[in-house]
Amino acid sequence: MLEASRFSKIWLPFCKKFKVEPRSPEAYFRTAVEPLGEPVLAKEWSTVKILIDGRDSEAMDIQGQPLPTLVYLAREKRTQYHHHFKAGAMNALIRVSSRISNSPIILNVDCDMYSNNSKSVRDALCFFMDEEKENEVGFVQFPQAFENLTKNDVYSSSLNVATKMEMPGFDGNGGPCYIGTGCFHRRETLSGKKYNKNYKEDWKRWSNRSVKESSRVLEDTSKVLASCSYEENTQWGKEIGLKYDSAVEDVLTGLAIQCRGWRSIYFNPERKGFLGVATTTLLQSLVQYRRWSNGDFQIFASRHCPFVLGYKKIPLKLQLSYCIYLLWAPTSLTTLYYVIVPSLCLLRGISLFPQISDPRVLAFVFVIFLHRAYSLGECIWLGGTFKGWWNDQRMWLYRRTTSYFFGLLDYILKRLGFTKSAFVITTKVADDDVSQRYEQEVMEFGTSSPMFTILATLALLNAFCFFGGLKRVIADLETMVWEQFVLQILLCGLLVFINLPVYQGLFFRKDVASMPTSVSYQSTIFALLACVIALY
Template sequence: MYSNDPQTPLRVLCYVCDPAMRSKLGYVQFPQHFHGLNKNDIYASEYKRMYQINSMGLDGLMGPNYVGPGCFFVRRAFFGGPFPSTMLPPEIPQLGPDYVVDKPITSEAVLALAHKVAACNYENQTQWGSKIGFRYGSTSEDLFTGYRLKCEGWKGVLCKPQRAAFLGDVPITLLDLLTQCKRWSIGQYQVGFCKHSPLTFGIRSMGLLMSLGYSYYSFWSIWSIPVTTYAFLPQLALLNGVSIFPEISKPWFFLYVFLFLGAYGQDLLEFVLAGASVGRWWNDQRMWLIKGLSCFLFATVEYLLKSFGFSTHGFTVTSKVVDDEQGKRYEQGTFEFGVTSPMFVPITMAAIINLFSFILGMIQVSGSSSKTDGLCLQTLLSGFVVINSWPIYEAIGFRKDRGKMPNKVTITAIFLAGVVYIAASLILK
């Protein structure tokens, strides 16, 4: 991230110096904005809901969640609650919130202190990380830190000027974005299932509404369960001629259609009202489906393995290095695969199974048999996934560049899709 508006510190001071809020104001958060996004933001990298739409809603309660860059903290907020009785003394007096520096920055004493606090172990045997400063225990330290400050009684405020205060880079390959999202998701699970969980500790400290707002992010990756279910179960049933939804002639059919169109219609309306295009909304909902089958799913499995004591991959830093060819494909709105990754296998499996189920469903439904009326919803659902999966079909069969789907991923996905189909056939029969 880098500064995009020299007036930003003055905007912050307007809040910090406001006597009506300064006693409980912990931080001022600016929405994250990014430069270099392609026209329709194919990877939904701006996270419009999290950084802009949802933050405006939380601002009506105790303030937006702290989302990393673009945030100014009141120093006192790192030393306990906003009330004098809850303030904690710092282990080093010179680091306290009320300490006034009376020496030049180049003085020997200041430089010696700087070297001390820059060491990797200066906070050992102190309250730093648990009750003072940024909070340890989660790879999503921004979510955890902001959440704990809210629990202590501090409030945040969203400052959303017309000109973006900061601009940042985004990943331009699908794998980098999914890896970044998986790291966040594991950290969010660490917040959701810790002793300070928003569902227990948060409700007592912040109230129901604010704790539900943090629970939404803490358990974000649980979306992988319904997304995976809807990506495979109705389609496998359709391939075996089994109806699991109401028939088209039944009133319940229209309820399903209403819920589907209503949910997507509301989401589209929120996106458009927030200043986004329909093209960006389409890619956002597409990426939500892809994440549910990849990074959300893998984060859930990895967190469960860690919880039961199994070792997993370590911390991975998101690459934002721009390759010329990758950058060109990104600007053209072409999905970048290119490397063999386990996270590409489930989304490729879903694309293959949905394609075959949609073709078979269309053949059966076109027969106008009363027996196939119950397969209409499953056929429509498969068709919806097929439309969303076009970049995957393109990467499998139509592209020759280095960003296409690796053959190893395609072969693995076809084999596993066949295994899943055989297993489903045995169960459904």
């Protein structure tokens, strides 16, 4: 942090002078081409890129302009006090910053994200300072975007549908949810203040405000505010600050702010405001969605459910909008049904759909093809590729049958008292070999996990049922039995095709990222056992 503060004295004037974007030094120099044709720029470009200057300690840049205050906070942690993970860290920062600047606006950015657009602050302030509606805006949410996505987005991490379709829908229904990063908050909304139509912020009182306490006094005060025992017997995490006791404290906090009468704004500029790092392995992605689905359903099944907490406080359409995410976990049950039951019935010779000559089959065909065509068109329209759409379909299936299912299971076990809540941090740092496979869009397995066992078991189950059902149909071609099983064969065949990377990981790949032998043995036994039970 000290090195960053010294570097900023050169870096900020350089950015302003040459209109540098993005203003993250590492991100800029990783992509920028050295300007050999412009002598002045080339000279300063080289100086800034190798520069080490630790002699000047004044808080002014080389042009004599004041630098913003930069403070590094390490909050106290002790085993006998729950630190409440990210929400606890942010609440400590809210308290400490109130003593240093008490700025009316707070920006929250995850540690793996950087500013990609220097105008983001100005853009957010335009909403807060709008003469007609500024007094009702509680927070301004920018989309979550990533810099390391592959061409076809192998793990469907782009969140294109969420950021370009669902969140604008939220915005039209009363305001987007808070997603935990890239968000500008009005400080008072995080302090539990309720909206009042007569409220109006006096922005002029902040223009010449200075900190009157000495650095020693500030340091001593901050230590108290960041201590692990400060929140004991207080309303922090309940009525003040970010909410505790939730794996998705951001969604719950944003909902509470809206229920206190504040409006939120979704802003998605052409140049992304902030960029982060997407997960680079399949397991990372599944673990991340497991936590999200568990936390979201925990909100839905509690007194914080939008239909309870938001009753007569937020519009019904906004309450329904939250259900897009809050009901991720239970949708795993319907998906598992469609993945397992039609395939086993095909193997057993039980028809579940009308035969192909029956006019009633048109309703099923219409829904199936219309939905696929719509999702494909949506993906292409949002800038994706056909292969990217296919990866979306695969990850949709994988998340629902593993992440969402385990998220639901985690909630049930917690309610029964068998487990406690745990905050699982998603690892974003990858080895060179992992990064190379990710860039080549080769699916990463490599480690033993119950979620991989489920994926492999379902993939093998569908393969066994598909070929077993085909054998039955081919044997009875003369009796036209095949007409009863066309849709089941189509569904089962689609599942087999979508699981090709799993089959490769199980049987054909020999690298370190293939399926572990233990997973292969377990999944084969489970799949065969299910088939035997269905048949006999």
